Amino acid sequence: MKAILRLTLVPLAIAVAVLACKSDDPEIIEDRFPEDSITSKDIFPALTFSQPVDLVQAPGDSSRFFVVEQDGVIKVFSNAENVSSSSTFLDIKSKVRSGGERGLLGLAFHPDFKTNGYFFVNYTSGTPLKTVIARYKATNATQADPNSEAVLFTFNQPYDNHNGGSMQFGKDGYLYIATGDGGSGGDPQNHAQNLKSYLGKILRVDVNGSAKGNYSIPADNPYASGTTGNLPEVYAYGLRNPWRISFDSGTGKLFAGDVGQNEREEIDIITKGGNYGWRIKEGSDCYNPSSNCNAQGLIEPVHDYSQDNGDRSITGGYVYRGSAIPALAGKYIYGDYVSGRIWALELDGDTRKSNTLIMEGKGNISSFGQDIKGEVYYLNYGAGKVMKVVNGNLN
Numbered sequence: 001m002k003a004i005l006r007l008t009l010v011p012l013a014i015a016v017a018v019l020a021c022k023s024d025d026p027e028i029i030e031d032r033f034p035e036d037s038i039t040s041k042d043i044f045p046a047l048t049f050s051q052p053v054d055l056v057q058a059p060g061d062s063s064r065f066f067v068v069e070q071d072g073v074i075k076v077f078s079n080a081e082n083v084s085s086s087s088t089f090l091d092i093k094s095k096v097r098s099g100g101e102r103g104l105l106g107l108a109f110h111p112d113f114k115t116n117g118y119f120f121v122n123y124t125s126g127t128p129l130k131t132v133i134a135r136y137k138a139t140n141a142t143q144a145d146p147n148s149e150a151v152l153f154t155f156n157q158p159y160d161n162h163n164g165g166s167m168q169f170g171k172d173g174y175l176y177i178a179t180g181d182g183g184s185g186g187d188p189q190n191h192a193q194n195l196k197s198y199l200g201k202i203l204r205v206d207v208n209g210s211a212k213g214n215y216s217i218p219a220d221n222p223y224a225s226g227t228t229g230n231l232p233e234v235y236a237y238g239l240r241n242p243w244r245i246s247f248d249s250g251t252g253k254l255f256a257g258d259v260g261q262n263e264r265e266e267i268d269i270i271t272k273g274g275n276y277g278w279r280i281k282e283g284s285d286c287y288n289p290s291s292n293c294n295a296q297g298l299i300e301p302v303h304d305y306s307q308d309n310g311d312r313s314i315t316g317g318y319v320y321r322g323s324a325i326p327a328l329a330g331k332y333i334y335g336d337y338v339s340g341r342i343w344a345l346e347l348d349g350d351t352r353k354s355n356t357l358i359m360e361g362k363g364n365i366s367s368f369g370q371d372i373k374g375e376v377y378y379l380n381y382g383a384g385k386v387m388k389v390v391n392g393n394l395n
Contacts, residue, residue: 031356033344038325038358039392040342043377046084047077048384051103053165055369055379055386058109058119061141062372067379067386070103072096072123076142079371090136090144096123101183105165110207111173119144120152120175120207122165129157131198133167133177135207135214152205152215153233155198158191159183162199162241162259166316170204171252174218177203178256180241186261186287187279192238195223195230200278202242202256202270204235222273238276238298244316244367245270249374250330257316257334258301261287265314266301267334269350274299303345303352313337315365320344321374325391333358333376333389335365342378342389362387 054068057079067075067086072093077086096104106122113119117138125132137148157163162180169175181187181200192200209216223230241259248255254270264283268276275298279288283304286293305311317334331344342359345352366381376389 031354033327033356033358036392038328039390040359040362040378040387041390042385043081043388044077044083044386046082047086047386049075049086049379049386050384051366051381052379052384052386053103053105053366053381054107055367055377056107056109057369057371058113058141059111060114060372064142065369065371065386066107068104068107070105071098072104074104074107074121074144087142089138089142090121090146092121092123092146092149095125095132095149097125097127097129101161101163101180102129105163106167106177108167108169108175111169113138118207120167122167122177124157124163129160130154131157131163131179150214152207152213155179157182157199158189164239164242166243166245168245168247168254170247170254172218173206173208174204175207175215176235176245176254177205178239178242178245179203180243181239181278187240190279192240192278193275193280195228195234195237198231198233200237200239201234202236202239202245202254203233205233220272235272236270236274236276238274238278238280239268240278240282242268242316243314246316246318246368246370248319248332249321249370250319253319255316255319255332257314259313260304260307263307264304265307265311265336266304267314267316267332267345268299268301271299276301302347302350303355305355309339311336311339311341315367315378317342317368317378318370318376320376320389321370322376323373324375324394325389328358328376328389331356333368335362335368335378337365337381340365358389 051070074090075086076089102124104123110118135150138144161183164178164180166178181192191197205215217232242256266283277298320328335342340362363380369377
């Protein structure tokens with residue numbers, strides 16, 4: 001998936017020569033909230049999940065949560081701290097090739113899910129390995145039909161790692177899909193910069209259309225005409241492994257946490273047609289010297305950080321729009337899978353204003369989630385727990 005695999009990727013990353021020229025910019029001095037003022041809580045103590053990688057609520061329904069388990073199962077349970085059990089919403093283990101960075105990796109509910117029952121999944125499957133973007137239909141609020149699969153499209157994965165996996169619906173009603181560069185180390189086939197490849201991209205499709213079977217291309221996608229031979233699904237490119245993306249429910253901005261190679265982890269705000277630099281650059285550093293690090297036309301991250309402190313695999317999060325923790329209002333909450341640290345990034349427009357460490361030692365953070373009220377949660381992959389970010393002074 002992403003982070004889960006940073007641990008398995010470290011030997012490979014070390015084996016790949018670091019050919020980057022390092023940024024001369026000084027590291028940002030990190031702020032800290034007062035100790036224990038913000039903490040986390042095992043919010044559903046009776047529940048434990050197997051390798052959880054995504055946490056989602058259906059549109060307009062705050063009464064339940066869905067947890068994606070990497071091996072191919074989606075669990076559903078009531079949004080009550082005393083909930084004692086979960087049930088299986090969907091089981092497609094027979095289709096999913098799981099393990100390492102492969103598996104059932106993402107879930108997105110159609111904006112009109114209450115009416116049409118549609119939801120979308122992103123999983124790896126098959127030999128040779130491929131990513132599948134598919135639609136399923138729920139028979140009711142807590143049960144889906146495993147035989148209802150309608151595949152939107154697939155694309156091959158040349159290696160086992162860097163599959164991306166996140167999917168989100170924007171306010172425009174289109175489905176955004178994050179894809180990794182296809183794996184190995186250093187993007188050896190330069191997929192991320194290749195506009196004829198699905199890999200290393202943010203894709204955008206109209207799931208209500210049928211021009212391409214079970215979807216169509218939004219008319220304002222950068223390459224919608226198809227006349228250049230570039231893929232019309234591509235919305236933005238130059239990404240290494242954007243494991244988790246999210247929309248800010250307040251501003252509509254699309255955030256991506258892009259996992260780095262050997263030096264830097266980065267956060268990007270995704271815009272239409274944007275090139276985020278991989279493999280020319282890794283965060284703010286040069287990476288591929290054969291390009292002479294030509295940064296013309298590249299979009300810099302709004303924030304990046306060094307791996308030197310043991311932070312080696314960013315997990316993108318959400319902009320906090322809840323009411324329980326006023327100090328976090330409007331800040332982007334994200335973490336690192338390897339170090340277990342969680343930060344709050346504050347922006348002034350699209351410029352970094354501050355980056356504040358709010359928690360440490362929180363385990364292997366595989367994903368964040370956000371409820372309809374704007375409160376933020378995260379998944380502890382190893383422990384199989386759903387954790388809620390809470391006001392430490394009130395708990």
